[in-house]
Amino acid sequence: MPHINVLSQELSELIAAGEVVERPASAIKEMIENSLDAGAKRITVEIERGGITYIRITDDGCGISAADVKTAFLRHATSKIKSKADLDKISTLGFRGEALAATAAVSRVEMLTHAEDEEYGSHYCIEGGKETLFEESGCPKGTTIIVRDIFYNTPARMKFLKKDSTEGAAVAAVVERAAISNPDVSFKFIRDGKQIFVSPAVGDLKSTIYSVLGREFTNNLLQVKGDNTVIRVTGFCSAPFACRASRNGQYIYLNRRLVISKTVIAAAEQAYKNSVMVGKFPAFVLFLDMPYDQVDVNVHPAKTEVRFADEKAVFSAVYAAVKSAILTSDERPQFTINNEKKSEFFANMDTNRFKQMSAELDTPTKKEPLKNTRLNEDNIPFFLRKEFVKEVQNRESRFEKKSDFTPRYTKPEIKENAVTPIEENPITEGVILIGEAFKTYIIVQKGESVFILDKHACHERIIFNRLKNETQIESQQLLSPVTVKMSARQYSAVLENEGTLLKAGIELEDFGNETVIVRAVPAALKNEDVSDIVIEAAEKLAFGGKELSLIDDILHTVACKAATKAGYISSREELLSLANEVLSSKDVFYCPHGRPVAFEMKRSELEKRFGRIQ
Numbered sequence: 178m179p180h181i182n183v184l185s186q187e188l189s190e191l192i193a194a195g196e197v198v199e200r201p202a203s204a205i206k207e208m209i210e211n212s213l214d215a216g217a218k219r220i221t222v223e224i225e226r227g228g229i230t231y232i233r234i235t236d237d238g239c240g241i242s243a244a245d246v247k248t249a250f251l252r253h254a255t256s257k258i259k260s261k262a263d264l265d266k267i268s269t270l271g272f273r274g275e276a277l278a279a280t281a282a283v284s285r286v287e288m289l290t291h292a293e294d295e296e297y298g299s300h301y302c303i304e305g306g307k308e309t310l311f312e313e314s315g316c317p318k319g320t321t322i323i324v325r326d327i328f329y330n331t332p333a334r335m336k337f338l339k340k341d342s343t344e345g346a347a348v349a350a351v352v353e354r355a356a357i358s359n360p361d362v363s364f365k366f367i368r369d370g371k372q373i374f375v376s377p378a379v380g381d382l383k384s385t386i387y388s389v390l391g392r393e394f395t396n397n398l399l400q401v402k403g404d405n406t407v408i409r410v411t412g413f414c415s416a417p418f419a420c421r422a423s424r425n426g427q428y429i430y431l432n433r434r435l436v437i438s439k440t441v442i443a444a445a446e447q448a449y450k451n452s453v454m455v456g457k458f459p460a461f462v463l464f465l466d467m468p469y470d471q472v473d474v475n476v477h478p479a480k481t482e483v484r485f486a487d488e489k490a491v492f493s494a495v496y497a498a499v500k501s502a503i504l505t506s507d508e509r510p511q512f513t514i515n516n517e518k519k520s521e522f523f524a525n526m527d528t529n530r531f532k533q534m535s536a537e538l539d540t541p542t543k544k545e546p547l548k549n550t551r552l553n554e555d556n557i558p559f560f561l562r563k564e565f566v567k568e569v570q571n572r573e574s575r576f577e578k579k580s581d582f583t584p585r586y587t588k589p590e591i592k593e594n595a596v597t598p599i600e601e602n603p604i605t606e607g608v609i610l611i612g613e614a615f616k617t618y619i620i621v622q623k624g625e626s627v628f629i630l631d632k633h634a635c636h637e638r639i640i641f642n643r644l645k646n647e648t649q650i651e652s653q654q655l656l657s658p659v660t661v662k663m664s665a666r667q668y669s670a671v672l673e674n675e676g677t678l679l680k681a682g683i684e685l686e687d688f689g690n691e692t693v694i695v696r697a698v699p700a701a702l703k704n705e706d707v708s709d710i711v712i713e714a715a716e717k718l719a720f721g722g723k724e725l726s727l728i729d730d731i732l733h734t735v736a737c738k739a740a741t742k743a744g745y746i747s748s749r750e751e752l753l754s755l756a757n758e759v760l761s762s763k764d765v766f767y768c769p770h771g772r773p774v775a776f777e778m779k780r781s782e783l784e785k786r787f788g789r790i791q
Contacts, residue, residue, distance in 0.1 A: 198279045200338060201228025201327055202347035207276030208322055209355045212236035213362065215320065218378060222352050223367040227344030232324040240292040240320055243299045247311065250286075250303055252278040280324060282306045283331050287323040289316040305330045342673040346719040349373065349666035353389045357462060358430045360385040366665060374665040374691065383413065386462060391691055392662035393712055394426060394460065399506045403498025407467060408490060410498035414445065414461035417452040417503060422709075422734065425716045426460030431472060433464075436483045441465070444495035452503060454743075463495065608760060610753040617743040621756045627783070628760060630775040632752065633743045634768035635759045640701050641736035641769045645729075650682030652697040659695045659707045660688060667715035668693070674718045674727070681731040683714065699732075701739040710738055733769040 198204045205222060212220050215238025225231035241249055252275060280286060281303045291298030291314075298317075302310035328335040338344060345368055356364040356376040363378035376388045387395040397419035403410040412430075415421070429441050441463065449459050473484040485491045609622040619630040644650060663671070668691040671678065678685065682699035695707055702710060710731075717730045741747060741755075759765045759775060768774055784790045 198283060198327075200347060201232060201324075201344055202351045204228075204276070204280045204284075204324060204327065205232060205234065205348055206351045206355075207280070208234045209351070211276060212238055212320070213355070213359060215239045217319065217362065219363045219365075220355075221365040221367065222348070224345060224348055225369055227338075227341040228324075228348050229327055229338060229341065229344060230325065232327070233321065235319070235321045237317075237319040240295075240298070240318055241288075241290045242292040242295060243297075243313070246288065246290065246299045246301050247308070250277045250281050250301075277322075278306075280327075283334070284327040284329065285325040287325075288320065289314055290320040291316050291318045293318055342670065343720070345369075345673075346666050346670050349669055350719070353664060353666055354428060354435045356389050357382075357385055357428060358433050358435060358464075368669060373669060382462070386413065390426075390664040391667070393708060394664065398460075398462075399502040401461070401463065401498050401502045403494060403501065405490075405494050405497070407471070408494040409466040410463060410494050411466075412461065412463040414463070414499050414502055415459050416506060417449060417459075420449070420453045420457035420459050422457065422713055422737070423716065424458045427458070428462045430462075430464045431483055432466060432469065434483075438483060438485075438491075440485065440488050440491050441495050444492040445499045448496050448499035448503060459499075461499070463499075465491070465495070467491075608753065608757045610749060610756065613747070613752055615743075616746060619752045619756050621753070621760070623760055625780040627778045627780075628756070628775050629778070630756055630759060631743070631768075631772070632747065632755060633740050634772055634774040635755055635765065636740035637736045638765045638768045638774055639755075639758060639762075640739050641732055642764060644682075644699065644701065644732045644736065650680065650732075651700045652682045652684060653700040653702075654697045655695065655707070659711075660692055661685075661695060661708050661711045662690075662692045663712055663715055665691055666719050667691075667712065670719035671711070671715045677718065677727055678714060678731070681714070681728050682735070683711065683731070685711065699735050699739075702735055706738040710734055736769060 198207075201224065205224075205228060209220060209222070212234065215236060217236035217238035219237045221233075221235045223231075223233040223235075277286070282305065285304045286302070288301045289298060290301075297313045297315065300310065300312050300314035300316070302308070328338070349366065349368070352364060352366045353374075356362070356374075360376075360382045361378055361380045362376075364374075364376045366373045366375075374389060376385050379385075383395065383398065386398070397416040398413040399416055401410060401412045401414050415426070424442070427442060427445075429436055429438055431438070445459060445461055445463065453459065471486045473486075607623055611620040611622055611627070613619055613632075614629075617632060619628075619632050619635075621628050621630070671685070671693055672687055675685065682697070683695065684697035685693045685695045688694045693711070695711055698707055698710065713734045714731045717734075718727060741751075747755075765774060781790065
């Protein structure tokens, strides 16, 4: 049997550091929690190269006394727990006393701290767990921690770090979540010398959400309030029509601590049942307040996983609070005209002028073709001018071709003694359209089989294949560029990946203040989907990955947005054309999300079902 060795303190600290410090973001999370526990009201987080080479966290908290500075860097040294009984009522964010020790073990750390009741502050430096400097300093009240070259002494761990933009996005997510949970604290986030966001310390949760996650996230939020005497649930959730394509917009806080809870997620999503489309997920920022002895936060080193004493009670409380917010809300999508000139246009329009414009648009003559018509655009709202331009481009060719028009589908020849459908069915290449079920599923007959197709999944896959096969994604310039406000994390990810977005057919530029201007999108996309596609693309980019995979993810989203939706009314010709393309293709079997697009039932199977054959 191999000899058993007792590990040195240095080696054991390096191993223990891995439990807490997996990447720059995890170190920053621990230090932010320490700043909050110190009563800080202003916290600044600054990073360079995703936090790999430089991290600086400054707070105006109570500071650390000179006598405790060195002790703070020892493992399991904490001011928050004194006895076993304290574990049952942990009310602070940090409590294990591992953050500073773990960070110092794998990086070069410098601390400047000044306690409120001391004349001078302290300057302390430690590298790889070894002290290099300790002296008095005239620093301001509070604490500043500088971390350089994380994992410099553990190259094996360094190689598992992702590219700078991905690590930076992870840090941005940590700061965002901390800012949201503390609306009375001002957070400033600086990335590579550029200020990304500043949250106002006004104590108003919605204002903080707006400053951190942006206007698009905040616009359609419903207030959540619920209290069953033991568990209090507050916060905001998205209106059903504003649900998203992923769960990335879900934030859960338990007694101010960001946590991961399948129970809470399941309860919130169950409250939306029968209110949202399949494949859509609610966004929410939920705060749960409950007695500390009813929850165990000492489950995981990162303190994100928790265990509830009564899971059913938590589920019921969250479900009831979110369901109440949905049922009592009168939030619905509304059509509004923001440009005052548009309302003035309709307010000042008289009947004769309206008839004149209708005649000009709808009854062109050969003597005066529509393409030569000129209207005073100052008196016409933008969306009418856009439609007018389309008519100018297409009307003449449409009228010239009208006399040559032939139906796309012809009625099949009826032979003697042939069995024909009761209803006239278009037929193409042996495909007979039987009908559509639930405005979602196309039913067709081909040969000796009946096929049932999901029209959205079919169309989505077809669009995705076409986009993938294009050497260069075909883009269309927007007549009116669209501005998109996003969260700081999304904004940074978009600016760092403009080239990737361009390859996916999305052309945009920085507008400042976490806003971009979108000038072109894939030609398959509808204008009303521009903001959604950019936000979803930004979210995917924020989590990093290889460029080809990211482009595929973006094209998935484009195809999903552009495809015919389940529940939409489609013409018989559209249904048959879609079915024919799917059944004649060799590469349309699953949608980009992996769901089957169709299934087949043989005639023999039907006849067995009805007892016609054995």
